[in-house]
Amino acid sequence: MTKNSHFVRVLFLFCAVCAAVLFIPTGVGAPAPKTKLLSAHDPQVQELLSKMTLDEKVGQMTQADQDFLKDIGDIRKYYLGSLLNGGDSDPKAGNSLAAWTDMYDRYQSEALQTRLRIPLLYGVDAVHGHNNVLGAVVFPHNIGLGCAHNPQLVEKAARITAEEVRATGINWAFAPCVTVPQDIRWGRTYEGYGETPEMPSLLGEAAVRGFQGQDLSDPLSISACAKHFVGDGGTTWGTGLKKMLDRGDTRVDETALRRVHMQGHISAIRAGVASIMPSYSSWNGAKCSGSKRLMVEILKQELGFEGFLISDYNALDELPGDYKSQVEQSINAGMDMVMVPQRYREFFETLKGLVKDGKVPMSRIDDAVTRILRVKSAMGLLDKNRSQLADRKLWKSFGSSEHRQVARELVRQSIVLLKNDHHTLPLSKQVARIHVGGKSADDLGNQCGGWTITWQGESGNVTPGGTTILAAIRNAVSKNTEVTFSKDGTGAEGASLGIAVIGETPYAEMSGDRADLRLAAEDVRAVDNMKRAGIPVVVILLSGRPMIIEDVLGKTDAFLAAWLPGTEGQGVADVLFGDYKPTGKLSFSWPRSMSQVPIHVGVPNYDPLFPYGFGLTY
Numbered sequence: 067m068t069k070n071s072h073f074v075r076v077l078f079l080f081c082a083v084c085a086a087v088l089f090i091p092t093g094v095g096a097p098a099p100k101t102k103l104l105s106a107h108d109p110q111v112q113e114l115l116s117k118m119t120l121d122e123k124v125g126q127m128t129q130a131d132q133d134f135l136k137d138i139g140d141i142r143k144y145y146l147g148s149l150l151n152g153g154d155s156d157p158k159a160g161n162s163l164a165a166w167t168d169m170y171d172r173y174q175s176e177a178l179q180t181r182l183r184i185p186l187l188y189g190v191d192a193v194h195g196h197n198n199v200l201g202a203v204v205f206p207h208n209i210g211l212g213c214a215h216n217p218q219l220v221e222k223a224a225r226i227t228a229e230e231v232r233a234t235g236i237n238w239a240f241a242p243c244v245t246v247p248q249d250i251r252w253g254r255t256y257e258g259y260g261e262t263p264e265m266p267s268l269l270g271e272a273a274v275r276g277f278q279g280q281d282l283s284d285p286l287s288i289s290a291c292a293k294h295f296v297g298d299g300g301t302t303w304g305t306g307l308k309k310m311l312d313r314g315d316t317r318v319d320e321t322a323l324r325r326v327h328m329q330g331h332i333s334a335i336r337a338g339v340a341s342i343m344p345s346y347s348s349w350n351g352a353k354c355s356g357s358k359r360l361m362v363e364i365l366k367q368e369l370g371f372e373g374f375l376i377s378d379y380n381a382l383d384e385l386p387g388d389y390k391s392q393v394e395q396s397i398n399a400g401m402d403m404v405m406v407p408q409r410y411r412e413f414f415e416t417l418k419g420l421v422k423d424g425k426v427p428m429s430r431i432d433d434a435v436t437r438i439l440r441v442k443s444a445m446g447l448l449d450k451n452r453s454q455l456a457d458r459k460l461w462k463s464f465g466s467s468e469h470r471q472v473a474r475e476l477v478r479q480s481i482v483l484l485k486n487d488h489h490t491l492p493l494s495k496q497v498a499r500i501h502v503g504g505k506s507a508d509d510l511g512n513q514c515g516g517w518t519i520t521w522q523g524e525s526g527n528v529t530p531g532g533t534t535i536l537a538a539i540r541n542a543v544s545k546n547t548e549v550t551f552s553k554d555g556t557g558a559e560g561a562s563l564g565i566a567v568i569g570e571t572p573y574a575e576m577s578g579d580r581a582d583l584r585l586a587a588e589d590v591r592a593v594d595n596m597k598r599a600g601i602p603v604v605v606i607l608l609s610g611r612p613m614i615i616e617d618v619l620g621k622t623d624a625f626l627a628a629w630l631p632g633t634e635g636q637g638v639a640d641v642l643f644g645d646y647k648p649t650g651k652l653s654f655s656w657p658r659s660m661s662q663v664p665i666h667v668g669v670p671n672y673d674p675l676f677p678y679g680f681g682l683t684y
């Protein structure tokens with residue numbers, strides 16, 4: 067072990083001890099949030115609740131996906147309290163800013179025709195910008211934000227996201243994800259800010275502040291949703307879907323659950339988060355979505371969470387028993403709103419029946435609806451003098467260059483320099499020729515990753531307005547510098563240097579669970595083809611997690627982890643050419659081989675290739 071890496075290890079251990087001490091569970095409720103308490107709205111809420119029928123109450127607890135509405139009239143018929151666009155749910159009229167806005171206005175107008183005119187809370191996975199909508203700014207995924215470790219900028223990015231979401235009228239984001247991934251084979255690793263509670267706590271709180279602003283009633287604020295409660299990133303290999311990790315079982319005692327996996331939620335509650343999403347996963351064999359210990363005793367009683375719990379997508383279907391017992395268990399365990407994209411009619415009738423049969427007490431229904439209406443009141447949705455339709459003046463800043471500049475700054479700060487032999491970097495903008503290679507050099511889809519335009523994301527030119535890394539390099543160099551490109555890296559002979567952009571193609575959730583995190587053969591070939599040209603080679607890795615890179619690292623002169631930077635590839639060029647000195651620090655330790663996965667934080671002789679907190683600069 068070199069002296070330098072020994073120092074970094076000591077630094078890392080010091081940080082880990084501080085983090086552990088700082089986050090030792092006190093068992094006391096989270097400090098009062100800085101923003102106005104949601105319970106301050108109870109007088110207005112109770113007055114409205116007293117007028118509501120059982121149908122109207124159960125309707126508020128029902129969230130359908132707009133794509134699966136059997137009839138737009140169902141919004142009124144079932145008094146739906148919420149709609150969502152799931153990852154692949156686009157407006158019928160197609161994917162454009164106008165189509166999304168018209169869709170929202172049409173559904174909201176329907177809800178405003180119900181007897182009590184209670185508007186919809188309309189949710190979407192705006193997890194790295196308003197990423198479902200063509201032309202939106204797509205920010206780096208959370209793993210990159212964790213390496214940027216800049217809460218002010220994360221708050222600013224969330225604020226911009228809120229504004230772009232509001233431009234379509236929508237008023238709720240299922241973000242931030244405050245998961246603490248412990249096994250990078252998990253397909254949702256990139257949705258986490260880091261492998262310790264440190265970044266999820268710091269940046270989760272910042273994101274909530276950004277989304278919700280100083281006041282939820284601000285027309286530019288949207289409700290946030292901390293997810294997924296709790297321990298979603300701590301599942302054991304083999305217990306999840308496809309016998310891998312996603313939605314598996316987290317086998318830790320309560321002290322470890324609190325110390326590692328709960329801190330992001332505690333910070334989000336402190337910031338006044340309006341909603342929390344229980345996890346598909348289990349804790350010691352018990353599904354979170356059916357756990358009264360987790361949802362009532364810890365979240366609502368001990369931590370004093372005053373908002374509402376929204377289930378994950380059809381998560382109740384994964385509870386034991388038939389549908390009726392699943393609904394009974396989850397609602398009685400504290401679930402307040404249920405995401406039933408397709409089966410909303412069945413859920414509505416089932417829950418009504420359970421109340422009528424005395425299986426779900428009306429007091430539980432009233433508690434759930436109180437929590438939902440608190441958020442609607444705080445957002446100004448119960449203000450009859452206020453328009454609840456989209457403010458189309460916000461279209462002018464949607465995808466704007468000002469918004470893209472903030473994303474570019476985050477890209478710069480998210481990049482971690484892992485190797486820089488012979489001061490290869492920063493590059494000169496005056497060299498005769500740069501040869502660029504790799505499958506991801508000119509691929510916006512690979513740059514953005516999952517949750518981009520579609521649920522899984524895809525390679526290719528997925529959205530307008532972005533800048534690929536190849537284009538960014540071309541933008542940055544002098545007019546005398548030639549930039550050539552080949553996907554496989556051939557043709558580099560004679561160039562001054564080569565840049566290979568390699569890594570993962572997009573995935574989301576269980577589709578990204580992988581037993582083997584070595585680089586794809588085509589990526590290794592691209593680096594080899596460039597190395598064979600006898601020129602210095604810089605590798606840029608675009609991935610949702612650390613990968614096993616030892617068979618490439620030795621061949622390169624410089625190596626950058628750029629994670630999933632999103633649409634603003636110019637930020638990568640800023641670092642390559644020294645317009646910004648790299649400041650990124652690993653928020654995930656980097657294993658040497660698969661034998662070091664899952665991470666062994668705190669275990670003696672855990673000697674990763676690069677430790678937590680590592681990052682070089684110029």
Ligand code: GLC
Pocket residue numbers: 151152153191240293378379
């Ligand atoms: C997904 C995810 C969750 C997301 C929800 C709505 O399955 O688990 O993070 O917010 O469904 O799309």
